[in-house]
Amino acid sequence: xxxxxxxxxxxxxxxxxxxxxxxxxxxxxxxxxxxxxxxxxxxxxxxxxxxxxxxxxxxxxxxxxxxxxxxxxxxxxxxxxxxxxxxxxxxxxxxxxxxxxxxxxxxxxxxxxxxxxxxxxxxxxxxxxxxxxxxxxxxxxxxxxxxxxxxxxxxxxxxxxxxxxxxxxxxxxxxxxxxxxxxxxxxxxxxxxxxxxxxxxxxxxxxxxxx
Amino acid sequence: xxxxxxxxxxxxxxxxxxxxxxxxxxxxxxxxxxxxxxxxxxxxxxxxxxxxxxxxxxxxxxxxxxxxxxxxxxxxxxxxxxxxxxxxxxxxxxxxxxxxxxxxxxxxxxxxxxxxxxxxxxxxxxxxxxxxxxxxxxxxxxxxxxxxxxxxxxxxxxxxxxxxxxxxxxxxxxxxxxxxxxxxxxxxxxxxxxxxxxxxxxxxxxxxxxx
Numbered sequence: 001x002x003x004x005x006x007x008x009x010x011x012x013x014x015x016x017x018x019x020x021x022x023x024x025x026x027x028x029x030x031x032x033x034x035x036x037x038x039x040x041x042x043x044x045x046x047x048x049x050x051x052x053x054x055x056x057x058x059x060x061x062x063x064x065x066x067x068x069x070x071x072x073x074x075x076x077x078x079x080x081x082x083x084x085x086x087x088x089x090x091x092x093x094x095x096x097x098x099x100x101x102x103x104x105x106x107x108x109x110x111x112x113x114x115x116x117x118x119x120x121x122x123x124x125x126x127x128x129x130x131x132x133x134x135x136x137x138x139x140x141x142x143x144x145x146x147x148x149x150x151x152x153x154x155x156x157x158x159x160x161x162x163x164x165x166x167x168x169x170x171x172x173x174x175x176x177x178x179x180x181x182x183x184x185x186x187x188x189x190x191x192x193x194x195x196x197x198x199x200x201x202x203x204x205x206x207x208x209x210x211x
Numbered sequence: 212x213x214x215x216x217x218x219x220x221x222x223x224x225x226x227x228x229x230x231x232x233x234x235x236x237x238x239x240x241x242x243x244x245x246x247x248x249x250x251x252x253x254x255x256x257x258x259x260x261x262x263x264x265x266x267x268x269x270x271x272x273x274x275x276x277x278x279x280x281x282x283x284x285x286x287x288x289x290x291x292x293x294x295x296x297x298x299x300x301x302x303x304x305x306x307x308x309x310x311x312x313x314x315x316x317x318x319x320x321x322x323x324x325x326x327x328x329x330x331x332x333x334x335x336x337x338x339x340x341x342x343x344x345x346x347x348x349x350x351x352x353x354x355x356x357x358x359x360x361x362x363x364x365x366x367x368x369x370x371x372x373x374x375x376x377x378x379x380x381x382x383x384x385x386x387x388x389x390x391x392x393x394x395x396x397x398x399x400x401x402x403x404x405x406x407x408x409x410x411x412x413x414x415x416x417x418x419x420x421x422x
Contacts, residue, residue, distance in 0.1 A: 131396070133400060162418070165414070165418070169411045169414070170411075170415070172404075172408060172411055173408070173411040173412045173414065173415040174415070176388065176391045176408060176411070176412050177387065177388045177412065177415070179390060179391055179397060180387045180390055183397065185342070185396060186390060186394065186397070189344060193383075197383060197384070197387060200380045200381075200383055200384040200387070201384045201387050201388065203376070203380070203384065204381070204384040204385070204388070204416070204419045205415065205419070207373070207376070207418075207419035207420075208415045208416065208418035208419035209418075
């Protein structure tokens with residue numbers, strides 16, 4: 001059975017977690033961790049710091065998360081799921097698949113830049129998750145590919161996109177072309193021309209999709 | 212006046228360098244540094260280690276290079292110029308622009324993977340140069356864009372590629388789509404599907420170029 005995106009996102013948010021699933025404490029720890037990381041940075045924070053900040057014992061936190069990285073993964077998964085939620089909203093609200101594709105590139109670039117400029121410490125956690133290939137990334141990449149697939153399928157149905165290329169090959173290739181705008185390291189190195197380049201790559205992809 | 216690629220490559224190889232340009236010692240230091248970095252790794256090597264290994268004083272090395280990074284940049288520029296030389300050979304020897312584009316993606320992917328598997332320490336230096344945006348990268352990216360431009364211009368002249376899109380926009384967008392295969396961090400994370408994905412992205416780009 002193929003896992004759905006929600007299942008994968010749930011798995012990403014819960015990998016390395018243990019203890020009762022619905023425990024209110026888990027939410028509390030995650031929220032406190034998010035705030036703490038945002039303020040002091042992920043690298044500099046230890047589980048002991050975190051425990052102290054929320055008046056819990058480290059042992060108690062370890063009841064819910066196997067490691068600091070497991071907490072980081074859950075915080076990252078939350079942050080990235082906001083981005084895929086924005087893309088899903090675009091897909092639902094944009095009638096034209098061509099327009100939709102353009103908006104996806106723009107949204108990835110803008111949300112990425114926004115995180116970099118307005119929430120640098122969270123950007124750094126996301127960067128760490130990409131550098132060290134944390135468990136939350138599989139779900140994120142899968143969510144992106146699923147969003148691309150939805151747009152392609154609709155564009156093909158409406159006759160706006162070509163149908164000769166294998167759908168899966170097209171999805172994977174388009175996902176690659178988005179990396180400049182969603183991979184935090186690439187995004188950071190490309191801030192000067194981000195929007196312009198996102199438009200240029202979206203245009204290239206749209207030319208490739210023309211029937 | 213626009214700098215030629217050779218001038219830029221020369222600039223990349225000589226940034227942070229000083230002292231007499233043609234000095235035989237400079238070559239000797241670079242060669243020794245390359246070997247030393249390849250064996251012990253860039254991060255772990257100090258200028259003092261390097262000096263000791265080639266029986267020179269650190270002060271003597273500093274006569275030619277302003278810092279360890281300047282040596283690293285020159286070693287990296289040499290390594291990456293081998294890659295662009297391979298691409299230039301492809302452009303010269305491949306009559307069909309379509310075929311040429313395919314071979315460029317494949318060559319980037321294969322040369323990148325080869326460095327990773329066969330010369331890991333050098334791959335790590337190249338990775339550091341991308342992570343820290345060393346001076347050698349501008350010349351490398353410019354060389355790639357110039358190679359793309361040559362292929363596009365020939366493809367347009369031969370009527371194999373469309374001519375409506377701005378040449379510079381197309382070059383930049385294509386350069387972005389190549390990042391998955393030449394950026395060492397992305398390449399490393401994508402080794403399992405590298406050749407297949409390089410083909411998929413090359414196909415996407417070729418569909419976008421169809422007249």
